[in-house]
Amino acid sequence: MKKRVPKMQRQEILQRNLSTNPFITDEDLAEEFNCSIQTIRLDRLELGIPEVRERMKQVAEKNYTKVRSVINSEIVGELVELELGKKATSIMEVTSDMVSMKSKVCRGHHIFSQANMLAMALIDADVVLTGSARVRYRRPVYLKEKVIATAFIARNHGNKHLVKVVSKVGAEEVFTAKFIIVSR
């Protein structure tokens, strides 16, 4: 069992961790510090740090204004990073309406949709279409898991763009894709 960290020190590390990665959940932090989730909530309250969903939204809102090719509401998941024409990241939490009733595994097309819309949002053009895709599902994704997709442009050839996407749950790759996106 891990040793408990004193409050002062914990709040310092917590603040540092959240400034580098604003998407760590209270659950993750509680586990890291071997304390209760309630303690983390009180820490955040004292430090004036909003909850993860709110932090995600704040970051996403800044990114949505940069997107040219698609409308915000069309993006699947929250757009947490965007360097137009270079790379982008989105986070999607698997909700109960996305999993198979039988196996409780997230239906593949939701993971595809997240990656595909991210690939499109990345393109610095007003109108974009998907030309083709090659995708691979590496392991099943389950209810409540958070899928973090990162996309980058691997090659531009005129109005055709090769976009690669890797989707992870934690450190584990769950899905990879290559899209040919055509801009107009």
Added chain:
Amino acid sequence: MKKRVPKMQRQEILQRNLSTNPFITDEDLAEEFNCSIQTIRLDRLELGIPEVRERMKQVAEKNYTKVRSVINSEIVGELVELELGKKATSIMEVTSDMVSMKSKVCRGHHIFSQANMLAMALIDADVVLTGSARVRYRRPVYLKEKVIATAFIARNHGNKHLVKVVSKVGAEEVFTAKFIIVSR
């Protein structure tokens, strides 16, 4: 301009056409017979033939009971044909929530979803997962177009199944896909 067909003859042809292809719309029929849509509606009423949506549902309901791998509500579009382990067909109408606000083109992931769920429904097993996919978008699909996807099993290799899907609007290919589906 095409010549009008007398009523008796028209109703005969109409009945024959709809028994081979129950998914022809009143619009298509009106065009074929060079008459108004209202005339076709009256014809159907006299012949006791329900409207296309109802006909589609009737056929689909029979097929849903055959599916093992997925729940009805998970299928994207209406499942209008199913020979478990062999081939399947679904029809999806492009609605306004599926098109890009900017280009009015149907978002690629909807067309992917239809094909992917059809490929899964086709498999004669209780639990299925998508392993990989290669897809190609042949031409943009627009609002109100009806996408007819047909899937067939090209090869079985143990618990891995290669499923090919071709999606058409009318006679035109709009999308093709190859899925590797894994059954358990």
